[in-house]
Amino acid sequence: MKKQNTFIVAAAVTAAMIAAFWLLLVAPGYTGNEINMTRGVTDQSEINYQLHMIVLWICVVIGVIVFSAMFVSIVLHRKSKDHEAAQFTHSTKAEIIWTIIPVLILIVMAVPATTALIHMEVAPETEMTVKITGFQWRWKYEYVEDGIQFISSLDAESNAARRLASGAEPAAVDNYLLEVDKPLVLPAETKIKFLITADDVIHSWWVPALGWKRDAVPGFINEAWTEIREPGIYRGQCAELCGKDHGFMPIVLKVLPKAEFDQWVRQQKRLMAHEEAEVERLWSREELMDLGKSVYTAQCATCHQGDGQGLAPAFPPLAGSTVTRGPVSEHIDLVLNGREGTAMQAWGNMLSDADIAAALTYTRNAFGNDMGDVVQPQMIARIKNG
């Protein structure tokens, strides 16, 4: 008798616990962002949310039916209650029923699932195109029609706080790990096509509020599309394991009303024109070192480390390296074209000429390399253009 009671109590506790979890999940008050799938700001995300809820409920109902039947028999059909075991071995009728009914349920699920998938995958006429390139461990965005391009990486504050035993309190950092230096700026209520690819390994571009993720596969371009309803800030992350800093490769969307977006585009174009002019002039050593330091910290330090000592065994030190202390032309060549088959990628198409010149100048002179020479943006431009 005692044993039996313990069992019933324990069973009830487990059952209650599982039920409580499920209830938490489906209770209306908890459908917020923190515990359930986001409803997002696109048709796609809304459709997926609805579909998710439908399927979830179907599963909950099936679970409840199956488990109730089981628990009824556990409570009633036990030896301690002197229940005699029946000896039936099968029932063709029952077996046919519980083959057919699940098939019907599946068909009911498959219909909305099919239309949803078609909606996701078949893009309408789009109004603008953004090319997204993932590389270890940031995103490069190119506005195909407007020629704007930039790299977006984890912002400095999160980046400092996330170091092992940094002592920083994550909660004290705004949007810890979900903040970038330059967000992807997009217009609301515009049909946008994304061309997604990668430079080194596979990444996956995911902003939950848009309702999908798409893998960025090196050498191939995957297409996706969106139309965002509301302006706002939306955050996401790389969703395919891509190496040591996979967890530190956030995505931030800044969605502006159309008019503001156009303004932003004009401003970016002015900046670009300015930059082009800058390439032509001769830069001072200090200017190059200053810019170089910031480029180095933002782009190179993840691998080669802030102090240029690298991270053995994968990432070589730049301090005292035969390349940084070697002939300029080879140094430029390496950084522009990267090294095939290693994590050292080709930076030629990633950074502006001034950035590259500055980073080279900086690495040739910092960390005790003291080569004393400077690399001018002009040189880079000339080499790039053959």
Place this chain on the structure above:
Amino acid sequence: MAHQADNSYYIPHGTKWPIIGSLGLITMLSSAAFWVNDSEIAPWTFVAGVLILIFMLFGWFGEVIRESESGMYNAQVDTSFRMGMMWFIFSEVMFFAVFFGALFYARMFAVPWLGGEGTGAFTNELLWQGYEGVWPTAGPDDLGGQFQTIPAFGVPFINTLILLSSGLTVTLAHHALRNNDRTKLVIWLIATVVLGFSFVYLQIEEYKEAYQHLGLTLGSGIYGSTFFMLTGFHGMHVTLGAIMLTVIAIRSMRGHFKSDSHFGFEAVAWYWHFVDVVWLGLFIFVYVY
């Protein structure tokens, strides 16, 4: 020993061969791993591993052959061996299926996509402009440089004939064995062995030609990769099969096998037919088509 008559299924008691095999295997494979990482002594330890494995195979099979020849196995043991061999060959089939799969995938999906077919338009335009995507190909970057392929109706065709006729000779040997015609058995077996090794010889010549004159190497993009992987693994299997046939031939000369019970012979013959069939697939999908 009445109880033994009941237990007619032969169960060996204790065997040292497997653990020797494992030692050989780990020596061989860990050496291979050191070898690709440019260790200098690894090639030698690799060879040592292979030798241990060969020692193990001879020891193990030798023991089985002795047991078999002294009549310790009944029909049920024989069936177990047969099933073992059949399922082993099935696993080999699946192994080759992977590389055929890679070939088909590359030709039907990857290369056309890179060449801009269907949904690949942007891939081609933005990443690989100007790439045509026609087979054979070393890919958009022409990895490994220009190459020529090996025409099907030269050496490969001769090799096809060689393997097909070796399939025939091994069957003739089997018939001879069943009819207890030992002389014919040995003659046909030797013919099969000779054909087998000629195949290997011609393939080596073909590889030389590919590397030295055609510019076709393992590094020649996806074509070179699939070509050498498929023909290479096949060639290794032919070599192994030919060695096994040699062993069988020697055993036949020594008077092993009975006309009604000769699992060892059949296992090798099955294996040989399997190698043969794989080659037909290769000939069609790698060379001709």
Place this chain on the structure above:
Amino acid sequence: MSIASTPDMTHSTDQAGDHAHNHDDHHDHKPSGILNRWLFTTNHKDIGTLYLAFSLLMFFIGGAMAMVIRAELFMPGLQLVEPEFFNQMTTMHALIMVFGAVMPAWVGFANWMIPMMIGAPDMALPRLNNWSFWILPFAFTMLLSTLFMDSGGPAAGWTLYPPLSLQGGQSFAFVVFAVHMMGISSIMGSINIIATILNMRAPGMVLLRMPLFVWTWLITAFLLIAVMPVLAGAVTMLLTDHFFGTSFFNAAGGGDPVMFQHIFWFFGHPEVYIMILPAFGVVSEIIPTFARKPLFGYSAMVYATASIAFLSFIVWAHHMFTVGMPLTGELFFMYATMLIAVPTGVKVFNWVSTMWKGSMTFETPMLFAIGFVVLFTIGGLSGLMLAIASVDLQYHDTYFVVAHFHYVLVPGSVFALMAGTYYWLPKWTGHMYSEKWGKIHFWLSAISVNILFFPQHYLGLAGMPRRIPDYSTQFADFNMISSIGGFLFGSSQLIFLGVIIHCVYKSRQKASGQAWEGARGLEWILSSPPPYHSFNTPPVIDSSTLAHVDEAH
């Protein structure tokens, strides 16, 4: 009818016995000395024991790695390990659990039980059996040794996707060859199991009378032989891409990184059923015993198993809905995946029907079996949600997936392994284990495993990607709950270890041949522990000794 031929009682076998070894071949004569008993053994029970002990060790090693993962994820910020090492832990944890713990454990069960269940003296190919096992310790030594190399262990996830896996340095080749060795071991083990089941059955043990555990293993062995070579091929291509300049997975040479994923999952999906089908088998043995009622719908169970195995070959790309497949492909793989719910449902319903109107008692094996049915079903249902391609674009690579597969693997496969262990321990050792501690182990495990994995559903839905060492603060609460559950679950497994050790070495309570009142099947007509060679004389088979008699079929 049966393929098993009647024993052929020629005198040659007599000589054979004498020839191979001179001692009187007594039924219960175990070889003496550690080397003879364990290293050179050809005995199915000893090899089974080796497999089980090895997999238990691996379970603890893999579990310790999981504890590192959970400890680092206990709160936001990096406290314990570098991200690179975290990735190595994730990768190794999975490789060890899948290839080192769960798969060998099932082979161990197969070795112990199949000959006894079909009335055979031993496995069909006893020497090969020894080799299948004795490759494993070498393979895993090689795999684990990579953690101590300069470049560290593999860190690209157990799926080894290129190009990331190709960035692995020196240790990469060791990983590839270790996988090859595991493959060889599994293939040989499976060949042996198939040959045993098809060729060694006692007269009268026709296929459709075999215990379900035997049936599920027959089908599992087929799956293994079909897909382990595929994995071997896939990692071989990785090796040549890394070291020999081929371009299978490199677009510049005309290859495609996604091709690896197709090949890997062609192996990988059947692989997950390899881990669950024997679990279905064990549960189908245990529930009838403790419900004191024949298994409901025996033949339906067999056909359902076969259907699951068949379907498992045509659903692989449901792991790849986000890679950019054509729409028709996505639809096909979605429908095929959803279909698996039907045969699996048949199984679940049949287990419930077996309990229905039974006369149940709740010893530890039964508790684990019931826990299995409930929690596996929850995992299966979340699998069904993942199968909906469009929504998987949200679920994919989040903790929702992690929750799904741990539900089917931990309270799924692992619970079934524990159920089976408790069920057959009395048979194996001749002693009863401590029922009290068994129950405590069950309740602690069943509760903590839910605390461990249930909150991960929420994490995934709220947007936490998998395989990250650190996360945004909004995920903090559930991660902490999950980690606490993890530590609890991990510690509870020490009880499991304790119960086993106690049962083997200390327990004084003898188990009878038929350890459980309601147990049916040939293994129970043998003494506990059974003789060294299970059935030297093929047993006489009638319906009272059979585990399952579904008379209508």
